Amino acid sequence: NFMLTQPPSVSESPGKTVTISCTTDTGSIRGDYVHWYQQRPGSAPTVVIYENKQRPSGVPDRFSGSIDSSSNSAALTISGLKTEDEADYYCQSYDSNNRWVFGGGTKLTVL
């Protein structure tokens, strides 16, 4: 089964840069098909990066995405951290049958 692995938690100080990884060792990360969602407590998730590195309108350019096919990994980078960025972040991609797969989620603490 295709699985995506994220670190359970990361923390960083306001103004700094943090990177959240999303890796698989059970298949291949499909280029341009990794999405990242932000979920604040009590709310539905919202997309912050789609198709590996695209930002929907309204998402600040402090959020960026990247992919490294050679290492089967994707990453979400948030620069200039703000307290409002504190949330859970999930990567999502697809298996070979176009079924969706979510990573386990990463809790970002900004302190």
Added chain:
Amino acid sequence: QVQLQESGPGLVKPSGTLSLTCAVSGVSIGSGDFYYNWIRQPPGKGLEWIGYVWPSGRANHNPALRSRTSMSVDKSKNQISLSLTSVTAADTGTYYCARYNFDYIDSWGQGILVTVSS
């Protein structure tokens, strides 16, 4: 602007069937290139994809839940439905419907908490 709203029982007995609907407003389900996902989240845990359904009714399921799930579309009511059979406490969680526009999920319902308990 599209809006999604989940509804259904908040409490289901073990071994029973969980049935939810997602009302779509602001746009016709059959218009445009979209499909609709069901995604759930156990309390305090991560997101789990249940499946998606096209306006045509064609669906794709999470293989771990496939034998227990069915999804359908009612264009006359502009809603989609989810049925999950033989539920256990492990099926407790918040259930979301979400529209995918072939770039990303552009609309989520607010979610509905379903508890499986006797």
